[in-house]
Amino acid sequence: MLAAQKAGGDVIYKAVFTKPGETTRAYSHDTTNRQLPSTTTESDWLQNADVIVDNRDDGNLTDLDLTGFQCVVSLGYNTGVARAVWQASNAYSLKDVVTPTTLTGQQFICTTAGTSHSSEPTFPTDLGVTVTETGGVVWTNDGNTGDEYSPMAPLKVIAQSGETRQDEARVTFACAGLANQMEQDEASVEFSQDELSVSTVKTLIGNLTDSVASFAPFSHTEVISTSYGDEDGLIDTYKPKETYHVSSGASRASTVQGLLGLSRMVPRFEDDGNLHIDILVSGDADTWTASTAYIVGDTVIPTTPNDNVYKCTTAGTSDSSEPTFPTTEGQTVNDNTVVWTLTYDFQYNSDDGEHQFWETSSRKRLVIPNKSTYKSHPSHIPQFSGSATDATDFAKLPLETFHQVRLESNAQGAELATAEIARVRADAEQSALHSPPNVGQEVWDLVRITDNWDATGKVTIANVRAIERSYGPGLFETTLRFGFGPAMAPLGISNPGIGADTDTFEADVAATLDAVIGALNNIIAVVNKNTLGTRITQGAIVRILSRLTALEQGGGLTNLDDLTVKKLTVTDLFQGTAEEL
Template structure:
């Protein structure tokens, strides 16, 4: 959750009319282009979805003075900010910087003629999805790089496979060390294929840990933050409550869906061909009990140094499955500071319950003449591509058809994950297997021994 002033927090809880603006800049150029809800070239529409591994936006601007028609803004940095008009004036909270991928200028023939410009924007991780490794990276079994070392090399463009791309800084937030990121050395268990995306490599190595990655706005720069998210307890990043009070941020509707954590057991161990044979596991007790004490097991090969290290890796994997299994969503008045992975709570007096979880997806929408729409969802969402490929819109609690469609899309995503897991398993069998001498053969020495 981005830090907000007391006046800004109070105004968003009061559900006042929200504000929005977009500022476009380019490195080396002092000129900025700002568009908001009141400028001549005002924002007429906006769709801005965010999730852990993707941030995109579509912004529609009124180009009534044709000023935008003369500008070529592809490649510019775009910062979308949301805010309220408070007792201190207009206050905003800036989201993570995006890049202008496309600019479309349209003319709509009406009596007065309308000129419209649409910007397609994409975030840092979306761009990383388009950056391919120039060569394979295949560390050997004695490599000493830790997870953190590899993350820094990928982001900092010091890993040769990604050295052609811009370098980015990682900020490690307080409390990030999960006893894995600074200690575990993946060695030959980690591999980057030629042509594999920078994003894929980064996600793959981060998946060993309990930490999460989020792109944030640090003084106008897109910066990757690595941190351990809060996932349990009663200390929340933010709370929503339907009770009418000035101190509460109300919500319009809430949908809660429960789902088993599957797999509910993770076993991490050395490959059978390794010299060592360490092993460790972790389980989700609730799913195990709900299934009549039955395990659905995922087995992961890694080159580990102890049973304890195997157990830590298994705990991290189970945590990921638990977060992905969280389901449900809410629609509320605009929260200008909410971020993905925030740990929030929704108190619903009508249902007599509360729902806590980590945000997996945020959607902010605006259409001229209508109020802002703000939606959040728990759990794993479909991966977005570049601008123009947006996730599905919110599912109303009274729409079983849309809910079924959402389940179907999630099923497709799960199938993709199964394919990825199968390919990774194939890699494990081929990469970790090594030849061993099982018999001896004597070779004659000297001249003419075979005549």
């Protein structure tokens, strides 16, 4: 599929709507009710999609109500990849793809693993429909033979609207993801810990996700399966103790976000419907240093920079002398007990034959704050303190932040400070990329952009923080945003609207929403101060972001009153009451 993306072929797409006990509905580029140009957007804690379907020929969507259905949007290419024929009494794993023994031009993906029956099932002919074999294997109609899809995280249909005009009728399904749902989940009661608590950050996150049924503030919310990848040294050792507090009305998303803020871990919502938490593999890497302990996920650049970042894939202590770092992706080098790998989640390049882009922009921004200190509260005995600094930007404009927390050592304070500086540095990398579609790109991916249109052959290495995809007949594009701050315009190329007659007022409204969302994002960064109890009060702002984004992406914008923030003060934000729009 990577080769198909580089070649710039036509994207295939589908949206499958399911709900237990209800008829599955699916719309794609070649179904009777075909998908029209649609959009998806995702960032750390927001997931939205507008799936727009043609309703012109038969009007059979007019009385259809899919609100509450799960929607999975998938993008891909027909690569012509060969598919195996179904076999009896054969072990199948998730995502295995087969064709019936009598070829029908369709393929089927395994969505529940197991061993097939001795007799072939009757495979369904409608996209997205499933069949369960005796023995438990479940097959889902995956489209035409040779299709390769990359599914996005599941969403829920939260609104459905119809629109008709001369020679045109369509239905828009506005969808939101698990991240948005978590933001709407509010604590029913207050919760506090004392200084004797031994719960780690990871345990406290578990109380909000896998074990939420037994955690009183959020016991009314649904269980969320969580999995961890590579971990830092804080997630499973740091104990917030009495600094962890959940206010009545606090959102589940902002509470998890506050806990993750006490580590170098970041969230990702994936196609299995689960919350995945992994270490931040930063594009803003430190310079390699000798005789230093490194953990998996750390990144460095050589002392003589070479436009590459190297990821620690085996933890250990570096050598007293610098290794010779490779320049070919995928290669590794041993550094005493550390192993460094040159690896990116994806690369973009302006040259022919690569995954090209149409344009890119970048903005240098100081790391603010550029020094962080975590120290014990004056009442704590014994006293500990630790700091971390972005030396380059501290020398330009020293800006410090201080946190009073419960610490067990000076080293723990330094580790907390280092994690904060790493997150702030990732936020400061503000740039954007507008390109042909990348169907598998994910938030927090580490990407490398080579811009040979620039006379210097500029290279940017950064973490993806937001993805906007537009797709449909004649429309295939991706806009990536790096860093955390004001929403950047799509670089002078406006995203094509669904109708050709989008008027100036609508464009002005969209621009206004972008500006408000960008401003509130900046406020969140400023509010991120002191104790965890203060951090989770960011929920009020995130709720505003969620609602504004829902307005912008999901329709529902019927009059100017919908845009009016009636009362918003700093006090409201800290008390978590600024919700009314």
